[in-house]
Amino acid sequence: MATADTPSDAAAPPAVPYGTPGAPRLAVRGEAHLEVDPEIARIGITVGAHGRDRRGTLDDLTRRNATALDLVRSCGDAVERLETGAFSITPELAEHGRGERVRTYHGTVHLLAELTDFTALGDLTTRLADLDLTRVDGPWWALRPGSPAHRQARQQAVREAVQRAREYAEALGTTLTALVELADVGAGGPPAHPPSGRTRSLSYAAAAEDAPAAPLDLQPRRQHVSAEVEARFTMAPPSL
Template identity: 65%
Template sequence: MTSPQTPPHGTPDTPLLTVRGEAELDVDPEIARITVTLTARGRDRRTTLDDLTRRNTVALDLIKSYGDTVENLSTGAMSITPELTRRGRGERVRTYQGTIRLTAELTDFTALGELTTRLADLDLTRIDGPWWDLRPHSPAHREARRQAVHEAVRRAKEYAEALGTTVAALVELADAGTGGGRPRSAFDRRAVRMSAVAAEAGTEAEPLDLEPQRMWVRAEVTAQFTMNPPRL
């Protein structure tokens, strides 16, 4: 013998109450992501490739020297592109341009400013970022979900109390999603200018002072409860 199922729309004897619970948290970012684009240019393809390889090695060694501060380091797209010029009736290769892109994620934001300044001092190097973010399994997401559930329960009890009754049981809890703003600030132009000035003056640039942008983490749930029949 099976137990009776709760009707999908409720009945006078088993009224249903559907509420939404929301939570928003303002938290510090956990990681900062930057991209480093290295460039080499030359008339000979092999020489251009060798220059690009050398600059890539220098940049990787510099980033890796920060140890555990760098949580993730990866190499992205790499290209060697001939640039053509017309001479007479045909096309000839005027020069070759090579690029390679690195992505680094750091957890120490003080070291981030120092590293980006040192990277910007490298020849033909562009820095983009930082992009502030939380880890996929950040405790902030869990806390937002927990608060959203508590908010749904609180609302349900308040509605039931307004009817002079109480919540009986939870029927369904649905996760409407957890999200977080991903603020982005760019310092690439400032870093490029700093690199040019430092190269001309022959002095070491001061580390960039980067202020992390706080993150908004949001969670939303929909909960359905049964109530004890109110006396209206």
């Protein structure tokens, strides 16, 4: 209960969300835009098989999948991650004839590989594309979520906000006195799998050759990293 010596909270002056003549408030935005080399590259691998017999198709798909996995694993430490996605065996019915007669079976396995050595990436994509009934999509270039580039962009955005606020204060013949608020508007680069049109995508159809194909010369796409902050400061009263 409030007493005469202790004023109640209701009697206290409300917080002012803006500046006052004695402590003008200044709001600015700081931005940073960097272009950096990618740290990882991802490729999608689709292995296929087809045949008139379900078990034969499955066995063929298993063999082709093992061959693709062995090729990826042969890159050693250059491969940071290897995952198996969707798997399917689908019957295709004959268009004519009585009853449901299966004409052929189609099998697919989808793999995702993430590499950090882009020289090995060019060799691997070529060797995978050289396999029968194998498709390679990508590469999708990206930064790791914890990449130092994100921290660098955020820090640069904060420095720009402070510098901009100082310039405004100097234009008024005064100085900043305190930081009232700093808000992260948004920071980051492309997602792990950028949407269509945001990254280069290459696809290869399988081709049987007597001699190994030459490794592809893949040029990494530089990544755009951005950060934005909003900052509010108080200034010493300017002489206007």
